[in-house]
Amino acid sequence: MTSPSDWIEHRRGDGELLGWMRPHGDGFVVIDLLGRECSGELDWFEAETLIEETGIGYLADPYELRLGGCEWVRVRITEVSVSQVRVKLEDWGDVNVPTVEHVLAFPPGDDLRRHEPHKPGM
Incomplete structure (x- = not known):
């Protein structure tokens, strides 16, 4: 399985993929690099902030x-x-x-x- 086509990639400034935002209702749900939901419904700014704060360190x-x-x-x-x-x-x-x-x-x-x-x- 690949990431669903409606998932929106979020990359940091150097191009590293941090995760995705999946449209949900009037907002977005954050998906981490393991394909797991990390939030409930958030607005765009909140979703971006969560992905940035989460980073990729959890993979280590x-x-x-x-x-x-x-x-x-x-x-x-x-x-x-x-x-x-x-x-x-x-x-x-x-x-x-x-x-x-x-x-x-x-x-x-x-x-x-x-x-x-x-x-x-x-």
């Missing part, structure tokens, strides 16, 4: 991938496009560990989520 965060429908493993995003999302198993920067990659369709859906560290006592 640790994520979790559900394998086989049940097991969650920690991964890092290595590539995002409107045709696929590529992730690799977390290797903690160890160059001696073989890289294990998974290619997901765009948008990746519920099988990819941000890693939330477990808090002590919870």
Whole structure:
């Protein structure tokens, strides 16, 4: 799947794609680079501001991938496009560990989520 034709690209000054705005009612809904809605209905200025403030830094965060429908493993995003999302198993920067990659369709859906560290006592 590619981004729907009614999604409006939003790029920063250097041309880097930050996300999209999807027309909704009298306003727009912000879509991030993983194809996920990030807002309710906003006006154009609010939508642009949210995309700019969100940036692309979240792509560097640790994520979790559900394998086989049940097991969650920690991964890092290595590539995002409107045709696929590529992730690799977390290797903690160890160059001696073989890289294990998974290619997901765009948008990746519920099988990819941000890693939330477990808090002590919870």
